[in-house]
Amino acid sequence: MQKERLSVVVTRRLPEAVETRMTELFDVKLRDDDTPMTTDELVEAMQNADVLVPTINDKIDSSLLARAGERLRLIANFGAGVDHIDVETARQRGILVSNTPGVSAEDTADMTMALLLATTRRIPEGLRVMQSGSWEGWAPTALLGGRIGGRRLGILGMGHVGQAVARRARAFGMQIHYHNRRRLHADTEAGLEATYWESLDQMVARMDVISINCPHTPSTFHLMNARRLKLMKPEAVIVNTSRGEVIDENALTRMLRTGEIAGAGLDVFEHGQDVNPRLRELDNVVLLPHMASATVEGRLEMGEKVLLNIKTFDDGHRPPDQVVPGML
Structure with a gap:
């Protein structure tokens, strides 16, 4: 039967x-x-x-x-x-x-690097200039971004995605740092040339770029809260291709508006499709519609x-x- x-x-x-x-x-x-x-x-x-x-x-x-x-x-x-x-x-x-x-680890890591580059090199601003027809030609001081080689990347969450991000960032000449629930095996850590930080606060305060690559759980909700965001250097940027709930979106928006954080590249948002409208208005933010794994x-x-x-x-x-x- x-x-x-x-x-x-x-x-x-x-x-x-x-x-x-x-x-x-x-x-x-x-x-x-x-x-x-x-x-x-x-x-x-x-x-x-x-x-x-x-x-x-x-x-x-x-x-x-x-x-x-x-x-x-x-x-x-x-x-x-x-x-x-x-x-x-x-x-x-x-x-x-x-x-x-x-x-989706490799695809998400690709998009993390895309957002990192788009944010630090002001790619969306350049696109808007070209699409509006307002480009008046090359100029020595126009749309100056920052070189990512030599910068310190702090990865929050060193699972499959975090490690894939680390491999890519190393190829760009970035210095790899990370915070994770558990420290990686010594061989894995050495292979990635990554520096472990037991204290997330201490890592955040010293990084040029923060990449969020941890899942959303009760313990990671608003892990990057207002207090911790204020630890970031004013010239630092933050990239999130993981879960929007990990960052206090309202606090991040306020700090981006006042220049306390230089920029953000976001593929995910705290309230899903309901993105903070003030966030949409900012030139120092790159927003994508949750497409990192697409x-x-x-x-x-x-x-x-x-x-x-x-x-x-x-x-x-x-x-x-x-x-x-x-x-x-």
Whole structure:
């Protein structure tokens, strides 16, 4: 007798190749309209599916999990971050959670360097001059930026992304410093030529560039708060391709407006799409719409990990990328 196929609900449009393979393997309900599901749609999905495949846009908190059906046994997240999912409550209800770690590290590191260069070399300002037709020709003092070679880069969070950033920054001649929950193995640290700082305050006060590469957890919320931002040198810049909640966005905006911080390159924001309007008005800020991991290759690899997690679960085994509360 043929085994009944798992019922899977996908909350957003995924790459076509991923959707096709998922349809071949499971009983899948795909999302035709590429917009986030409403709360009611999420509840309906969680009440009728064995597996939910959400994205970062889907906030799956304790109140939503309380309305989940008895069938739901796996939340196979499309993405590495799981701060939008109440993993502890899911575990208490017997629902496994998996993610897609390590896939977007190189892509995110590329974008970190792009933002670092765009911010220090004033690339958006140059683009605006050209697009407005107001360029009057080369001038010795026009749009002067700063050389990044020789500058000190302080990486906050030295996981896969942080280490990928470090490798790239070294190639640009930057000096690598980092703060992390745990110090790297001596061989890894030596390979990156990185200096470890146990005190985040001490590191922040001495860096020319701060790169945020840590996840959002209760312990990292507003890790870069107003007090810590004030430790930064006035000529320093900050880049964030991780999670917006790590920085106090209002405090950062105030300091950028008053020149207490020289610039910022931001791909993520504290309140998602609701970006501080004063931040949008500043010339010393480069803003991107959460696109650090947005490569065709990365999205396909994410999809492959989701498929592997679901297939392994369907075969009666623990998903290879299962997330447990102790990991957060």
